[in-house]
Amino acid sequence: MLKTEGLGYWYQDKSEPLFQDINLTFEVGQSYAILGHSGTGKTTFLSLIAGLDKPKAGDILLDDRLLKKIGLTTYRRHDVSIVFQAYNLFTYMSPLNNLLTAMAITEAEHAGDKHFALRTLNDLGINEDLATRNVQHLSGGQQQRVAIARTMACDAQLVVADEPTGNLDEDNTKEVIAQFQKIAHDRQKCVIIVTHEPDVAAQCDHQYRLENKQFTQLA
Numbered sequence: 001m002l003k004t005e006g007l008g009y010w011y012q013d014k015s016e017p018l019f020q021d022i023n024l025t026f027e028v029g030q031s032y033a034i035l036g037h038s039g040t041g042k043t044t045f046l047s048l049i050a051g052l053d054k055p056k057a058g059d060i061l062l063d064d065r066l067l068k069k070i071g072l073t074t075y076r077r078h079d080v081s082i083v084f085q086a087y088n089l090f091t092y093m094s095p096l097n098n099l100l101t102a103m104a105i106t107e108a109e110h111a112g113d114k115h116f117a118l119r120t121l122n123d124l125g126i127n128e129d130l131a132t133r134n135v136q137h138l139s140g141g142q143q144q145r146v147a148i149a150r151t152m153a154c155d156a157q158l159v160v161a162d163e164p165t166g167n168l169d170e171d172n173t174k175e176v177i178a179q180f181q182k183i184a185h186d187r188q189k190c191v192i193i194v195t196h197e198p199d200v201a202a203q204c205d206h207q208y209r210l211e212n213k214q215f216t217q218l219a
């Protein structure tokens, strides 16, 4: 589904590339973890495949179409959903309105369908009472489940997450990763998670480590 070909990136003020000549393939129905020490470039890599920045070398292809041909704005709107460590929800809205807004912006199949949004939230343990409160009244684990529900309510087949369990305790971490596995397996999405936690990575179908500018497959 998603392929990198000779991918390389460096920041203008750095003489060395962060990574180079990266050739990876990510499939739907599978989850992938990217491990690596702090500063190796995991977030940068994720920002490239999320269409938030452009590669300095090589290409990214979605179903054999070049991202630069699709256009990053179109790609971000329709093809990729992002989950951040800090949840990045609209804090002045309810979970329900967060989902409805994302569905409208991305022109999702179920845009405007309140019952679909409530069902999706309910599947993640956010009942109607919680779904209609302000998100700031929810715990961190609950807010991250809303962020995951948002990716489920939109149609993008690619879900990328940057340290999604970074702010969560052990139980919520397990739950969140289990939900990502469900998204990959039951909803046939491609899930790519950056994490520095080996336990989290071990629950994904595939594991890579970013080290010395290269990705090594661990499992």
Ligand SMILES: Nc1ncnc2c1ncn2[C@@H]1O[C@H](COP(=O)(O)OP(=O)(O)OP(=O)(O)O)[C@@H](O)[C@H]1O
Pocket: 011, 012, 013, 018, 036, 037, 038, 039, 040, 041, 042, 043, 044, 045, 196
């Ligand atoms: N906008 C920027 N301009 C210059 N250098 C940057 C910029 N963003 C990140 N870097 C540097 O690039 C390197 C890789 O950063 P990145 O955030 O991708 O690493 P990471 O592996 O995700 O780290 P962490 O696990 O700590 O989040 C770091 O040395 C960082 O300081």
